[in-house]
Amino acid sequence: MAVFNATLLGVYVEDTLVAAAQDVSVSMSVETIDVTTKESSGYRELLGGLRTASFSVNGLIDYTEATNESTADLATRLLARTAVTLKFSTEVSADQSISAEAICTSLELSGGTEDTATYSATFEATGTVTLATIA
Amino acid sequence: MKVKLYKAYKHGTKHWKAGAEPTVTNELAAKMKQAGVLDKPKPKAAPKKDEDNNSEQE
Numbered sequence: 514m515a516v517f518n519a520t521l522l523g524v525y526v527e528d529t530l531v532a533a534a535q536d537v538s539v540s541m542s543v544e545t546i547d548v549t550t551k552e553s554s555g556y557r558e559l560l561g562g563l564r565t566a567s568f569s570v571n572g573l574i575d576y577t578e579a580t581n582e583s584t585a586d587l588a589t590r591l592l593a594r595t596a597v598t599l600k601f602s603t604e605v606s607a608d609q610s611i612s613a614e615a616i617c618t619s620l621e622l623s624g625g626t627e628d629t630a631t632y633s634a635t636f637e638a639t640g641t642v643t644l645a646t647i648a
Numbered sequence: 649m650k651v652k653l654y655k656a657y658k659h660g661t662k663h664w665k666a667g668a669e670p671t672v673t674n675e676l677a678a679k680m681k682q683a684g685v686l687d688k689p690k691p692k693a694a695p696k697k698d699e700d701n702n703s704e705q706e
Binding site: 523525527528529530580581586589600602604647648 | 649659660661662664668669670671672673674675676
């Protein structure tokens with residue numbers, strides 16, 4: 514068994530780590546096409562359809578962040594509406610990574626009282642999703 | 649991986665100054681390495697002593 518500490522997992526936008534992240538996730542799904550007919554013997558039959566992937570990252574806002582990918586950088590990318598290279602990875606040799614071109618579709622910045630200021634960003638993949646073993 | 653840049657480096661919209669310590673993918677780190685951005689600058693060599701002058705003093 515080779516379970517590992519998820520702290521190593523990060524989301525990289527254009528090869529740079531999204532800063533001050535606390536939670537990262539990637540969600541992949543395939544839509545299905547119903548091809549059930551009268552000859553299906555009463556069982557549903559499906560074909561694989563549209564494949565989608567989305568990445569999300571939540572963390573703490575740091576307005577002084579100037580080295581890694583900051584919330585200001587994420588906001589700029591969202592407003593630009595252009596696809597960026599995204600990678601979900603530990604960057605540890607022999608681990609698996611998931612990467613895709615993706616568009617930042619949402620960015621939420623929030624702050625309560627006597628609490629940390631937080632952000633939440635979502636990216637939707639456009640085009641191919643690549644699974645790879647990290648060299 | 650976290651890297652330390654000894655020279656300024658531009659990548660997409662990012663423009664890091666020398667001394668910056670970004671966390672980047674292995675691929676970008678390799679590109680930076682190739683560009684010599686991650687190499688510590690070599691210390692300047694000490695000025696050579698004039699051997700002829702030294703021999704005269706002896």
